[in-house]
Amino acid sequence: MNEAKRKLLNKRYRAEANFKLFGQIAIGLALLFLAVFMYKIFSKGYTAFQKTWIVTEVHYDKELMLIETDNPSLEDLENADYYDIAYKAMTRLDPSLPEEDDRQLIQMVAFTYEQEVKNHLLKNPSLLGKIVPIRLTASDDLDQVHKGNYPRDIPEEDRRVNDYQLKIYDMLNERGDILSKFNLSFFTNPDSREAELAGIASSFMGTVFSILVCLAFSFPIAVLAAIYLEEFAPKNKFTDFIEVNINNLAAVPSIVFGLLGLGVLLAVFNLPRSTPLVGGITLSLMTLPTIIIAARASLKAVPPSIREAALAMGASNMQTTMHHTVPLSMPGTLSGTIIGLAQALGETAPLILIGMVAFVNTIPGTPVDPAASLPVQIYIWSESAERGFVEKVSACIMVLLGFLILMNLAAQIIRHKFERKWN
Amino acid sequence: MTKISAKNVNVFYGSKQALFDVSLDIMDKEVTALIGPSGCGKSTFLRCLNRMNDVIDICKVEGSIKMDELELNSRKLDVVRLRENVGMVFQKPNPFPKTIYENVSYGPTIHGMAQSKSELDQIVEMSLKKAALWEEVKDRLDEIGTGLSGGQQQRLCIARAISVSPEVILMDEPCSALDPIATAQIEELIDDLKKEHTIVIVTHSMSQAARVSQKTGFFHLGKLIEFGDTEKIFKNPDNQQTQDYITGRFG
Numbered sequence: 133m134n135e136a137k138r139k140l141l142n143k144r145y146r147a148e149a150n151f152k153l154f155g156q157i158a159i160g161l162a163l164l165f166l167a168v169f170m171y172k173i174f175s176k177g178y179t180a181f182q183k184t185w186i187v188t189e190v191h192y193d194k195e196l197m198l199i200e201t202d203n204p205s206l207e208d209l210e211n212a213d214y215y216d217i218a219y220k221a222m223t224r225l226d227p228s229l230p231e232e233d234d235r236q237l238i239q240m241v242a243f244t245y246e247q248e249v250k251n252h253l254l255k256n257p258s259l260l261g262k263i264v265p266i267r268l269t270a271s272d273d274l275d276q277v278h279k280g281n282y283p284r285d286i287p288e289e290d291r292r293v294n295d296y297q298l299k300i301y302d303m304l305n306e307r308g309d310i311l312s313k314f315n316l317s318f319f320t321n322p323d324s325r326e327a328e329l330a331g332i333a334s335s336f337m338g339t340v341f342s343i344l345v346c347l348a349f350s351f352p353i354a355v356l357a358a359i360y361l362e363e364f365a366p367k368n369k370f371t372d373f374i375e376v377n378i379n380n381l382a383a384v385p386s387i388v389f390g391l392l393g394l395g396v397l398l399a400v401f402n403l404p405r406s407t408p409l410v411g412g413i414t415l416s417l418m419t420l421p422t423i424i425i426a427a428r429a430s431l432k433a434v435p436p437s438i439r440e441a442a443l444a445m446g447a448s449n450m451q452t453t454m455h456h457t458v459p460l461s462m463p464g465t466l467s468g469t470i471i472g473l474a475q476a477l478g479e480t481a482p483l484i485l486i487g488m489v490a491f492v493n494t495i496p497g498t499p500v501d502p503a504a505s506l507p508v509q510i511y512i513w514s515e516s517a518e519r520g521f522v523e524k525v526s527a528c529i530m531v532l533l534g535f536l537i538l539m540n541l542a543a544q545i546i547r548h549k550f551e552r553k554w555n
Numbered sequence: 556m557t558k559i560s561a562k563n564v565n566v567f568y569g570s571k572q573a574l575f576d577v578s579l580d581i582m583d584k585e586v587t588a589l590i591g592p593s594g595c596g597k598s599t600f601l602r603c604l605n606r607m608n609d610v611i612d613i614c615k616v617e618g619s620i621k622m623d624e625l626e627l628n629s630r631k632l633d634v635v636r637l638r639e640n641v642g643m644v645f646q647k648p649n650p651f652p653k654t655i656y657e658n659v660s661y662g663p664t665i666h667g668m669a670q671s672k673s674e675l676d677q678i679v680e681m682s683l684k685k686a687a688l689w690e691e692v693k694d695r696l697d698e699i700g701t702g703l704s705g706g707q708q709q710r711l712c713i714a715r716a717i718s719v720s721p722e723v724i725l726m727d728e729p730c731s732a733l734d735p736i737a738t739a740q741i742e743e744l745i746d747d748l749k750k751e752h753t754i755v756i757v758t759h760s761m762s763q764a765a766r767v768s769q770k771t772g773f774f775h776l777g778k779l780i781e782f783g784d785t786e787k788i789f790k791n792p793d794n795q796q797t798q799d800y801i802t803g804r805f806g
Contacts, residue, residue, distance in 0.1 A: 366612070435649075437645060437647060438652075440643075441650075441651060443638065444645075444716075448635055460652065
């Protein structure tokens, strides 16, 4: 081997080594970004799955509750006055506090404390007249203090929890009267202006309904369109034109579809605003081209030999398509559909335009009830100033990501399990 | 007796002419082999006989092809009925990715040939027996057809084709994807099938044509160069081109 040839060979080997190195660096960077992103979200968000309670005692005093009968029925209990006993339950934490400063104690629990006291009694009517321990949801500020997210060393006037409240908190904590448990209400509560009460139930249900509506509208239309275009339509300029436009449609920014939903679904058809029905239809405009493209690709992937075999047996075009081509293309179509839906799941802009950004503090039971959706909920909470919402944003992102991962996993499983390998 | 009679068949793919004035008669209950180099139009001619060219948009067929008294190259012809009567076996085995049973029962089912499940079972068994596959698969009819070996798959395709008792079976290089043993089995099968069916086979193997057929047609560049008794074509062809081809001087 002469010198020039060896040089050339070394150069080729070096080029390959460099190429591999760059590839590894690229993968490494991508993984690094992903890890940082995940770490940020998880380290911020995991505390949202814990909820803080203050344990105190409540005296179910008939007199203070304005109950006059001796044997009050459930209805009487329902109508009783809980304001005083709930108030007293809090003030008893520090009997030495002058009356005009009571608010400082009341601020330590969520504003629903009176309701919580009431629910507690309604669940156990036999407690009437007794003094029993009760746990009340701590205010979001105290919750953040307990989770260590709230700096205690900044000047008092800049803090939402003052020195007195911190003193009481420390006292309670020492006594073991601060409870920290799994935050079920994050999943069962609708949105709220109070971070300690805010949950994802309404946005989660809103997302589920939107996706179902989206699936119900886009899947049949897209699959039929794909089957027609691929198997029946004559191949001419017009169908080429349609194909180009479907591909263009897939690239249209989602906010444009939002405007379409606003202008047509709300303004012309007068569908109810802020509902998953409208959201789902708007999203289905977005997923439609994705599913059509996926379905056509998987129809195309069915080898022509199968069609020929069926046609040669005397099957009609329709029979060939329905008996053979479509069933064989279904796995690909389904995984394409799920990926399209997963895209729709994370869509925010079109939903904001059709009003799904409204503050919804009820849990929707049908697709025509007002609702938010998970990505919009993230957007709403991230706009909130309270410290308590920071962890909620991350927790909501975690739920959304979990949802997405599940859907993509389902798409993968369908693809691997059912998709046929043609050799 | 003549089964199929083609007269002046011209086929065009767009502006390209693939067949030029092909006329030939296919005899009933005989094997007719079509030979010739690649791209000579023999497969195109075969696909005219069950109108499979319809699948190709730009394909245009002119001339007359009569099967018995039926004009095949007519717009009015019901291709579904025609294909019930003219089965086809393709170059690459193409069983449906369904069970062996479903592969064979598909034709009888869509054409409503069986009144009951037992009748259908019978048709499936008969077809598989005729295709010399029954003994190998009778215990695993519910296995997927594509899981069989190449030769078995091709015999399954033959069973599928004969399940609707077609009068004519078209075979488009049925052995080109098979090993010699599987090829021998198929050839033996063709010999059996000609008792009940008229067979037209396109093949690249001249020895195969010589072994299985009674009549042979030699195609070259879209023209039928010579057509006649197989023995004559292979021993004493009239045409110099035929002579050159079968002796391996070109193609």
